[in-house]
Amino acid sequence: MTTIELFLKLVRNALWQTEEELPEELSVNMAVNIIRGCREQALAGLVIDALVRNKVRMPEEQYLEMMVMLMKVKQSNEEVNEGLRRLKELFDERQIEYAVVKGQAVGAYYPEPMLRQAGDIDYYCDEQNFPKAQEAVRETWGVSAQSKNYEHHMCFDYENVTYEAHFVLTKFYNRKKDQYWQKLVDEDQGCTVMVNGMKVRTLSPTLHALFIFIHLYKHLLNQGISFRQFCDLAVLLHYCNKEIDGGQIQEILNTVGLQRAYRAIGCVLTDTLGLPAKDLGCELTDRDRQYSKRIYAIVKCHGNMGHYNMRHPEIGWKHSVEVASMKLSHFAQLWPLAPSYSCRWIIHEFTRKFF
Numbered sequence: 001m002t003t004i005e006l007f008l009k010l011v012r013n014a015l016w017q018t019e020e021e022l023p024e025e026l027s028v029n030m031a032v033n034i035i036r037g038c039r040e041q042a043l044a045g046l047v048i049d050a051l052v053r054n055k056v057r058m059p060e061e062q063y064l065e066m067m068v069m070l071m072k073v074k075q076s077n078e079e080v081n082e083g084l085r086r087l088k089e090l091f092d093e094r095q096i097e098y099a100v101v102k103g104q105a106v107g108a109y110y111p112e113p114m115l116r117q118a119g120d121i122d123y124y125c126d127e128q129n130f131p132k133a134q135e136a137v138r139e140t141w142g143v144s145a146q147s148k149n150y151e152h153h154m155c156f157d158y159e160n161v162t163y164e165a166h167f168v169l170t171k172f173y174n175r176k177k178d179q180y181w182q183k184l185v186d187e188d189q190g191c192t193v194m195v196n197g198m199k200v201r202t203l204s205p206t207l208h209a210l211f212i213f214i215h216l217y218k219h220l221l222n223q224g225i226s227f228r229q230f231c232d233l234a235v236l237l238h239y240c241n242k243e244i245d246g247g248q249i250q251e252i253l254n255t256v257g258l259q260r261a262y263r264a265i266g267c268v269l270t271d272t273l274g275l276p277a278k279d280l281g282c283e284l285t286d287r288d289r290q291y292s293k294r295i296y297a298i299v300k301c302h303g304n305m306g307h308y309n310m311r312h313p314e315i316g317w318k319h320s321v322e323v324a325s326m327k328l329s330h331f332a333q334l335w336p337l338a339p340s341y342s343c344r345w346i347i348h349e350f351t352r353k354f355f
Contacts, residue, residue: 003033012274014046015231017111022054031062042228045073045115073117080104080118081196083161088198094136097129098201099190101211105202106232108193109239117228124166170214173344177256205240206248217261221330221345223323224298230268234275246281261337267292294333
């Protein structure tokens with residue numbers, strides 16, 4: 001059994017609580033590679049907990065390192081959950097309408113939410129509530145969000161937690177499709193999800209799954225993305241299957257031209273992560289699986305947000321050239337999955353960098 005095969009078995013065991021054939025003991029080399037995979041794919045909590053639950057033995061040094069990693073994942077979740085509590089109380093007090101997206105709002109659906117590796121707190125406010133939210137944060141917490149040249153959101157840090165305040169959820173670089181998507185967001189009824197005992201407002205499961213998929217595909221075209229984001233989409237599709245309108249998902253995908261990209265990513269979710277095929281809401285073909293292999297290779301190579309295995313990780317002209325080369329390579333491999341979106345994205349990406 002290779003390291004990646006074992007790694008994925010552990011991920012499936014964590015996501016679906018399935019029985020997987022696992023070794024009784026890890027060699028030093030295998031344990032070191034598992035640790036590396038945990039870091040690169042942002043899945044330390046899920047994988048390490050699966051090893052512990054299944055009583056897989058390993059060398060003491062690597063065992064201790066894994067326990068530290070597991071502890072840090074849980075501590076990070078505690079910090080982010082506390083940050084979410086502060087945000088919820090502030091917005092509820094000011095009667096500001098918002099929707100928490102991705103992150104903890106998806107992590108709540110995991111079998112063990114505290115094992116998902118936490119990140120930023122992303123929230124969306126419409127054009128009426130966004131200025132109110134910014135004012136509330138500035139007046140109460142004494143911080144101001146910065147745009148940092150982002151086209152969808154502004155960022156700020158408070159009490160060791162990073163927040164991303166979205167005024168737009170995503171763009172298709174096409175006025176008609178942008179208006180179509182924004183109308184869906186404006187009309188979405190939303191729902192609440194329990195996060196660490198709190199009722200938190202988020203998008204409806206149908207729109208949330210679509211948003212996470214679009215976010216995932218955009219990062220694939222960019223520098224890359226980790227298996228954690230694939231796990232998020234798989235978990236939402238599976239555990240919210242009864243609430244998700246599969247027909248509406250396919251209708252929206254057809255309208256924005258991302259149906260083939262969805263099927264290719266769906267192959268990764270089913271063939272690699274073990275998502276039941278019925279949860280996708282569409283049929284998969286051998287042609288879809290050809291592209292899923294390319295996607296798998298990108299994820300495996302570059303890890304979380306494409307930050308791993310780079311020749312020039314330090315900021316500078318060589319780094320910029322390497323990043324541009326990665327984007328062009330990913331575009332060349334994946335553009336047939338969504339020709340219009342991909343071409344508009346690559347043009348936008350390079351023109352905004354140089355003009």
